Amino acid sequence: MTQSHGYAARSATAPLAPFKFTRRELHDHDVHVDIQFCGVCHSDIHFVRNEWGNAVYPVVPGHEIVGRVKAVGSAVRKFKPGDLVGVGVIVDSDRTCPSCRAREEQYCEGGVTLTYGARDKYGDLTQGGYSNNIVTDEHFVHSVSPKLNPAGVAPLLCAGITTYSPLRHWKVGPNRKVGIIGLGGLGHMALKFAHSFGAHVVQFTTSESKIADAKRLGADEVVISKDATAMKKQANSFDFIIDTVSAPHDIDPYLEALKRDSTYVQVGLPEKPPVIDPGNLLFKRRSWSGSIIGGMAETQEMLDYCAAKNITADVEVIPIQQINEAFERVVKADVKYRFTIDMSSLGA
């Protein structure tokens, strides 16, 4: 067994607090990672507070993990002790289904194993990255370039790949007009990537206070989505829109902004099912779609791309002792644009 400690929630209403636990022993294909940084994703809060109804306790959240390899199993060839690596949202899949064979493990027909709050193939409860270490299969571990600030790399493992993957899948690039809804953890990464891919990028936001920051991060235009006249001006002009906002909001004005045959992609799971006017799909053959994270090969591709282009998340680094306050600030969208926990604060 591997001795671990971190911060866990014991119930939907309890604050996160110190917690000692064990992880599985190192199997042949496993990598033991000593965690340096872990990003704070809104999903962590949804899960911990049982807002999705699937929580198990105690739970150590965290699925934006960067650390150093401490040890590897006997069959591991990809990594060696000392390597800088990342672990994201999933730590296993069935490896045999059509999606896994297509290197889209995130859509595994047999079901993925989430990094926390799930049972792994040995029957153990998985625990996440708000902790000193993690033991997991090498297939779900990625190389991280030492050129980048590791605190800013951590959020790439969820917020980064969640936006990179659909932008690549729907071929966002030069001569394409792309809309980004929301400028938070996911939105600011979508903005950086879409800009880096050479698209004409329009940031949609409800807040005038975000205009300057959106432009700094790469937006060619900023549209205040509460301004109906400004929204109407965008009609039939977008090749692609990515929606990073899970709070309830009206989707129809964005559908109307899409060109014929274009796609609106939801990457945040909406808190309530949105209701749209299906005429907005039919009368321009538009599509409403969704996407989650990315495959393991694509996650590595994204990390390599970020190293080549010097892209990381904008982060506010906190010690683990501030995690409960950070949760409150995430809920209020009071962070630019992601918290990352410095795990050295956890102590021995």
Place this chain on the structure above:
Amino acid sequence: MTQSHGYAARSATAPLAPFKFTRRELHDHDVHVDIQFCGVCHSDIHFVRNEWGNAVYPVVPGHEIVGRVKAVGSAVRKFKPGDLVGVGVIVDSDRTCPSCRAREEQYCEGGVTLTYGARDKYGDLTQGGYSNNIVTDEHFVHSVSPKLNPAGVAPLLCAGITTYSPLRHWKVGPNRKVGIIGLGGLGHMALKFAHSFGAHVVQFTTSESKIADAKRLGADEVVISKDATAMKKQANSFDFIIDTVSAPHDIDPYLEALKRDSTYVQVGLPEKPPVIDPGNLLFKRRSWSGSIIGGMAETQEMLDYCAAKNITADVEVIPIQQINEAFERVVKADVKYRFTIDMSSLGA
């Protein structure tokens, strides 16, 4: 002016009754068609009864028109008197927008001119095919093969192209598993086309009484959609599903039946906006889309394909005097599978 007569509704509650009216004179690019057959589309009923809130009266409905050219304008080269032709759902578009230039006139950014109930570019109210003749621009007139039964050709101009176009757009063919929801006017055409294109076709229906007919029309399998167990068995197996049902129904079980990266297309405009679980899009990167009729070139392609493959709609031919009774039967889905009005019944 062109003298015309047909059957019109004078209000949302009035039955269709004989009506004399005038159509525009023959302009340079116009074709005068003497109508032989006109299909009865559920849209005719929605419009006439103002169920979409956009009715104008009096209205002569009908947009599944087959007839013979009587005269052509001075600039018309495509047609000559005596030719068998068809006219469908739209009779004009702006011809200059991106969709028109892409030969997708049905999605015209400037707005299409509907075959009835719209203002044409001369300011005249358009009137449809429940009448003895129509005068319209040659671009919106199609050649019809004399090899086919013209009564069965008429519904191809709406029900046919509405299903042919999305099946082609989403590349339905051999080694693809395709689902068809609903076995009515649209559904039976979708079934014939998907079968003809070489796909493995599954007909979804609520009614066990339709199993034999679905198989006769080309279904490889029939699934009773009320049977939750049968529906679950279809999970993650479809490459494409086309939904021809506009009455309210649950979409989620069909989304769950789609493979990763596959598309669910709505071709009937739902009476009420459906509510779906967006998780069914996100967790398999599925798309929900919609489609209307087809472009003019594609409509001709479809008619030529039907002539080559001997495909027509299954029709019940009625005299115009039975139109009000036919409307009632369409509402009750009591027709296999389309009414076509024999316009010779109209008299002189």
